[in-house]
Amino acid sequence: MIAGIGIDVTDICRIKKAVERNRHFINRILTSEEINQLDSLSEKRRFEYISGRFSAKEAYSKAMGSGLGPIVKFHDLTIINNEDGKPIVSHHPFDGNAFVSISHTDEIVVTEVILENRG
Numbered sequence: 001m002i003a004g005i006g007i008d009v010t011d012i013c014r015i016k017k018a019v020e021r022n023r024h025f026i027n028r029i030l031t032s033e034e035i036n037q038l039d040s041l042s043e044k045r046r047f048e049y050i051s052g053r054f055s056a057k058e059a060y061s062k063a064m065g066s067g068l069g070p071i072v073k074f075h076d077l078t079i080i081n082n083e084d085g086k087p088i089v090s091h092h093p094f095d096g097n098a099f100v101s102i103s104h105t106d107e108i109v110v111t112e113v114i115l116e117n118r119g
Helices: 012-021 025-029 032-038 043-064
Strands: 002-011 078-081 087-091 096-104 108-117
Touching: 002 012, 002 043, 012 025, 012 043, 025 032, 025 043, 032 043, 032 078, 043 078, 043 087, 043 096, 043 108, 087 096
Parallel strands: none
Antiparallel strands: 002 108, 078 087, 096 108
């Protein structure tokens, strides 16, 4: 049974500007596992990846019904690509399944998260 659905749209240019203004932005948003994947990407792909994770974490917090804050923080979630390139929510606070979809153009990224109760 579905416990929550969240969606988010993020402007890639806005995330790129945030990274360029503050080098700590990446560490604030991404976990160490995500940063490890980020390090192997081209510059263009890096900003798509950072924007996608930012947006997916926003969508996850909306699916939880809380938004980002005391209940769900950026580092509470790890979203990494599996060997096929599919994004997987590998660590999260919800006691159930979490599914994520990330799609982007050159300018925007849109994400959806579905939380599903176990059983």
